[in-house]
Amino acid sequence: MSFITDNDADLKLPPSLASLVKFCGFILLVYFIVASYLLLRGERKTLLEDLSESTLRDLVRSIGTKVTFRARRVPAVSELLDFDPHMFSVIPRHFLPDVKNLCWYEELRGNVSADPYGSNLFGRLSSNMRIAFERLSATFRQRLILHDGKLQRLRCLPYFYIVGQSKCGTTDLYERLRLHPDVHLTPPKEPHWWCRKRFGINRPGDPPLTRFPLDHYLDLFDPVAQRIQHRLLGNSSSRSSIITGEATATTMWDNLAWSYLHDISREAEPPSLSQDFIHAVQPDARLIAILRDPVERLYSDYLYFGTSNESPLDFHQKVCESLRLFDACLRDAGLRACVYSSTLYYAMSVRLQVGLYVMFILDWLSVFSRDQLLVLRLEDHAANVTHSMNRVFHFLQLGPVSKQTERLIRRRPVANTRDPSDRKLGPMKPVTRELLRQFYAPFNQKLSAVLQDESFMW
Secondary structure, X not given: OOOOOOHHHHHOOOHHHHHHHXXXXXXXXXXXXXXXXXXXXXXXXXXXXXXXXXXXXXXXXXXXXXXXXXXXXXXXXXXXHHHOXXXXXXXXXXXXXXXXXXXXXXXXXXXXXXXXOOOOHHHHHOHHHHHHHHHHHHOOHHHOEEEOOEEEEEEEEOOEEEEEOOXXXXXXXXXXXXXXXXXXXXOOOOOOOOOOHHHOOOOOOXXXXXXXXXXXXXXXXXXXXXXXXXXXXXXXOOOEXXXXXEOOOOOOOOOOOHHHHOOOOOOOOOOOOHHHHHHHHOOOXXXXXXXXXXXXXXXXXXXXXXXXOOOXXXXXXXXXXXXXXXXXXXXXXXXXXXXXXXXXXHHXXXXXXXXXXXXXXXXXXXXXXXXXXXXXXXXXXXXXXXXXXXXXXXXXXXXXXXXXXXXXXXXXXXXXXXXXHHHOOOOOOHHHHHHHHHHHHHHHHHHHHHHOOHHHHO
8 A cells, every 4th residue: 555645746756866865875874884894994903913013022032032143154265266267367366566446457359449348238238338438438549558569458446345235325425435536436336246247137036137247347447447547657656546446235235146046945055255256356355334223224225115005004014024034034044044045035025134234244254354344334424424434534545635625525415315205104113113123133232242332233
């Protein structure tokens, strides 16, 4: 039976309005369902986060119990020679005595009229390098000298290496250092030759490419060789004080290329490291490392290499997952094996191991003496750049700079600062910071003991 009379028919809603009312009702229903779900999900998420924090604290403590520092096996020079005989045939054991930088004369082989830089692989990667090589090629024959009836060219290696660490101010240090009149730096700042390109690796994770020959690396320093030779041929009675260097910030820690060359399991350590080869051909090399609080370094690293989904929460989740992976590795392998593991490196979504400074410092000190390695803190460098640069100049045995140059060094804008868009994300979550502080604590304690400086405790 219908309860609507003919008179009531006038009260019926028009079809279009009735549809609108039904649609609004549906939207309200969906809204309440979604709101209820989010409320319940938020309560569940809070519960899980509380549980996760407790679990992660136990995880970090578990990692700490497995941290044991053992001396590495240093390979014999004969092993290095077997691996790269060409390097040892090109670089002499003795260098020019009247030159502060490491330089020597090399016999020119091949067609003297051919472009010596035409096939350089660094030139193929960078238009700036191609232009630089074109300029060098134009004056190449003028730079040749005749000795004992043979044409020779001057070759040079870096006098110093800024070996690390990534996201710790290496670019700023490099740019201020180039303002010293006796320092001549050439592009690129980071050739990545010792740790990657000599193995045919461009970036970690990329498939192997053609190996970059030593000759191509030496070509990078031909502009310095040109200046030094001009000084030598100018009948100057004084010793050439010009030096050069490079600042590949991954040299200190990146030995991932070994996984492409050797059938090593996750438990194995690299048979040799970059510093073994550098020391074998340059036993007197000067090394500089600039470090920062590893917790802050990791967040800066994340923001620099991150994706469009960057956020403090995303960083926290990536840190948690990486800590789990690191702990799992330590259950099966030694600390050094995990630190250098390419498998672990590619599995972790943040580069935890790059902040384990003491592991790399100890391995560099296994072949170089302590007085050949200058270790700076970014915090000190930022607070007093004049004092920091004076330490570097003294370490490199450079003369004092003029007042004008000192002002230029002091007033130079900070290089490679954090992107303004990253600042909008704010700091990391307090729980993340605390987890990372606990994780890095035993490594920082060991580092401060090795360097005999408590400021590296952070």
